[in-house]
Amino acid sequence: MSQIDSIILTRPDDMHLHVREGVALKSVIPDTARQFARAIIMPNLTNPVSTAKMAQEYRDEILSAAADTDFEPLMTLYLTDNTSAETIKEAVASGIIKALKLYPAGATTNSDKGVTQIKNIYPALEAMQKNDLPLLVHGEVTAPEIDIFDREKVFVETVLIPLMVDFPELKIVLEHITTADAVDYVSSAPATLAATITAHHLLMNRNAIFQGGIRPHHYCLPILKRETHRQALIKAATSGSPRFFLGTDSAPHAQNTKESACGCAGMYTAYHAMELYAEAFDKANALDMLEGFASDHGAEFYGLPYNKGSINLQRKRWQVPDTLALGDEKLIPLRAGEYCEWQLL
Ligand code: NCD
Ligand code: ZN
Numbered sequence: 001m002s003q004i005d006s007i008i009l010t011r012p013d014d015m016h017l018h019v020r021e022g023v024a025l026k027s028v029i030p031d032t033a034r035q036f037a038r039a040i041i042m043p044n045l046t047n048p049v050s051t052a053k054m055a056q057e058y059r060d061e062i063l064s065a066a067a068d069t070d071f072e073p074l075m076t077l078y079l080t081d082n083t084s085a086e087t088i089k090e091a092v093a094s095g096i097i098k099a100l101k102l103y104p105a106g107a108t109t110n111s112d113k114g115v116t117q118i119k120n121i122y123p124a125l126e127a128m129q130k131n132d133l134p135l136l137v138h139g140e141v142t143a144p145e146i147d148i149f150d151r152e153k154v155f156v157e158t159v160l161i162p163l164m165v166d167f168p169e170l171k172i173v174l175e176h177i178t179t180a181d182a183v184d185y186v187s188s189a190p191a192t193l194a195a196t197i198t199a200h201h202l203l204m205n206r207n208a209i210f211q212g213g214i215r216p217h218h219y220c221l222p223i224l225k226r227e228t229h230r231q232a233l234i235k236a237a238t239s240g241s242p243r244f245f246l247g248t249d250s251a252p253h254a255q256n257t258k259e260s261a262c263g264c265a266g267m268y269t270a271y272h273a274m275e276l277y278a279e280a281f282d283k284a285n286a287l288d289m290l291e292g293f294a295s296d297h298g299a300e301f302y303g304l305p306y307n308k309g310s311i312n313l314q315r316k317r318w319q320v321p322d323t324l325a326l327g328d329e330k331l332i333p334l335r336a337g338e339y340c341e342w343q344l345l
Pocket of ligand 1: 018044108109138219220221222249251252265266267
């Protein structure tokens with residue numbers, strides 16, 4: 001087979017993205033708008049986006065930062081122990097809320113107002129199921145006795161499977177999956193369940209966290225896993241199954257909060273997201289599967305129209321900048337100072 005050096009795809013969607021707020025938001029939105037037509041915007045701000053009114057204001061802020069583009073933010077709400085059926089009714093009425101996000105309390109960045117007991121949100125989940133509003137889950141248990149590398153597997157077994165039984169018609173996305181266990185479960189579960197996969201979990205295993213010393217820019221949640229899990233993710237992403245689609249989980253944190261005695265979790269990949277995914281698919285000889293994963297499956301799951309227009313990726317080596325700006329601070333992108341093998345034209 002001759003080598004493929006250029007591919008054209010329908011404009012893709014990022015179905016899991018953090019853009020923060022204020023000056024940081026202004027810095028990162030252009031990167032995503034250049035790569036993607038739409039993105040599912042995570043609600044984990046310091047003051048979580050938990051009502052339709054807050055989502056409306058947040059959406060306006062994003063739209064004004066993307067003013068010279070046609071980028072479309074797809075808004076989500078943050079579920080708390082107090083999210084009621086009434087909140088869901090208002091979310092539906094707003095017309096802009098595409099999903100609600102479940103952060104188990106303490107699981108990750110700004111999750112302290114998250115849900116402590118899944119039963120607390122059963123009335124909200126009931127209303128979401130009735131109104132066809134998907135539930136997005138950060139699929140990790142937070143109990144201190146569970147090993148950090150097992151958090152996702154235990155979540156699937158103890159939280160997700162019972163949830164699927166109790167809400168058989170609720171659409172659920174298991175976000176940023178990292179394990180063969182999650183791949184196996186999603187593949188065998190009813191079609192109401194799908195999963196997003198990040199570029200960094202396709203490209204790196206847990207050795208990357210300790211490569212030549214401790215590497216804070218390779219720390220994210222769920223944490224990178226061993227190579228066998230990475231291979232299972234590659235297989236799922238390149239399988240053509242509509243149950244797996246693109247979600248970068250690009251999560252910008254200022255340099256000083258990453259390079260710290262207690263560094264924040266999250267990698268910044270919005271700058272070169274499609275290049276990173278193209279490299280992962282290319283290495284698996286599956287570039288022909290990238291369009292389904294990046295541009296079709298997510299839209300189908302959310303019931304959105306396919307995007308108009310296309311992007312062109314070319315095989316071309318280029319150097320990732322050492323730093324980017326995050327408002328007045330510095331942002332270190334994944335692979336800073338290193339090379340990408342593909343380039344978005
Ligand atoms: C995310 C963030 O910083 O908001 N961090 C991360 O490591 N992925 C939160 C999240 O998605 O867990
Ligand atoms: Zn995330």
